[in-house]
Amino acid sequence: MTNLNNTPGDNPHRTPDTRLRMRVGFEIEYECPNPTPMLLSLNIHHSRASDLVRPDILVTSPAIPISAYRDLFGNWCSRIVAPAGRLVLRTDALVNDSGLPDVVAPWVEQTPVEYLPESALVYLLGSRYCETDLLSNIAWQQFGAGPTGWARVQAICDFVHQRIEFGYHHARRTRTAWEAFNEGRGVCRDYAHLAIALCRCMNIPARYCTGYLGDIRIAPIPGPMDFAGWFEAYLGDRWYTFDARNNTPRIGRVLMARGRDACDVALTSTFGLNTLQRFTVWADEVAMG
Template identity: 60%
Template sequence: MLIRAGYDIRFDTESPTPMMAMLSIHPSRNKDLRTLQRIVATPDVPMYDYLDAFGNVCTRVTVPVGGLTLSCDFTIHDSGEPDLQSPDAVQHAVEDLPDDVLIYLLGSRYCETDRLSDTAWGLFGHVKSGWERVQAIVEFTHNHIEFGYHHARSTKTAWDAHQEQQGVCRDFAHLAITLCRCMNIPARYCTGYLGDIGIAPIPGPMDFSAWFDVYLGGAWHTFDARHNKPRIGRILMARGRDATDTALTTTFGPATLTQFDVHTGVAEE
């Protein structure tokens, strides 16, 4: 299957404003590209990329006076298969986890394990460890939070989402990640494209999506608490501890988002 994806995003500014953007696909998907994936800046200003500590591509640019539009359009190959299911994947004892996985057990900016630990053990302590426990956490989160774009705010944490029972896809991911970490299951935040492929179209504007991975049976596995079902056509852009590590754009000064158009869908072979 071929998927066409991309975006047009604009920021307006009254003074030069440095920006860091994570708007490229993750290097793990580079081999699947069928066309060039390149960020185009209008007006044409200098940009350069580097890899952060989590292996994500970060683009540095300064938004000039008047503003800047960042655009991208590319075609990528995808298996066309839904998220892989591994119901026999086991949970590792903490002492057996690889060193580089341990960080995904720790609390982070949006994932307050200290505040939700008692809740997690009360809800899931009796559930069989491993895949079954993660799925129970996903189902709880899916049913606990009401989705709505009007519920979004940049400061909302997992604790907030649990208390308010409202949020967007990143809040579903943050709560599920936190509950997993409380149960000693490593979990990391993921963001990228997810079109309405293989399902009925979802009302509302297209957006980037958030999901999460858990470490079971010696490998990372994809889960999605918002949709709670295997999906087709995820295109990973960035991953980390939470949304702090994967912010699509971070501006270091005043800037106003005035355009945000995302597209992703099946392309003709």
């Protein structure tokens, strides 16, 4: 009897193992003059649950009661009442990842509106930060005569990537897609909002995504680490990831929440006076030990 034990390197045609592990998490500190109710969208999306080596358990200091719920978009959320004074929110998770870049599928066609699944229809409509009514004529003038399907979404990403100048000093939490188009500056959420609005104007469902996106297997990008915003477009029979800010496939994207726009996936929604004192995010590749 012969035992054949395969080890790495035995098969010259073996597909390289691209898997990686990431440490992701945050620490956010608030100061509240009075007890303040908060809604939190700070957990990793349930679609990544099987990848969690160490779960992203939300820890508070001081320790306070936390209740969990699923919102209308299926995101894992939490409810707390922040005590008067200092409150620190923290998670620190280990996540396995395929190590593969975002899928690129240039052959995928656009699905006619009448054949879209009902669950996708809400992502054709205007929303708080994505004013399709204001951008519709611009979208059709810019993209109406061009290709459809994947190529149309990529053309929108190219346009937004060129249109907006990135800068953390440009951040403004009230900026809409229409304002980003006219001001020509913003941060990742502004790129996503404008691209989403233009896709919807062209009858392509698009939804906002937030999560972790570290500088995984690329040259470090200058600037502080932050949560990232990107979007998904419905083409063919599924959702695909697009990123108008970076405009290139990336590795190590960890989804936290999806919604119509950033209003639906706010990291924290506070119902009372508060001051954000500190905000730190990490998303780093670590050894697979």
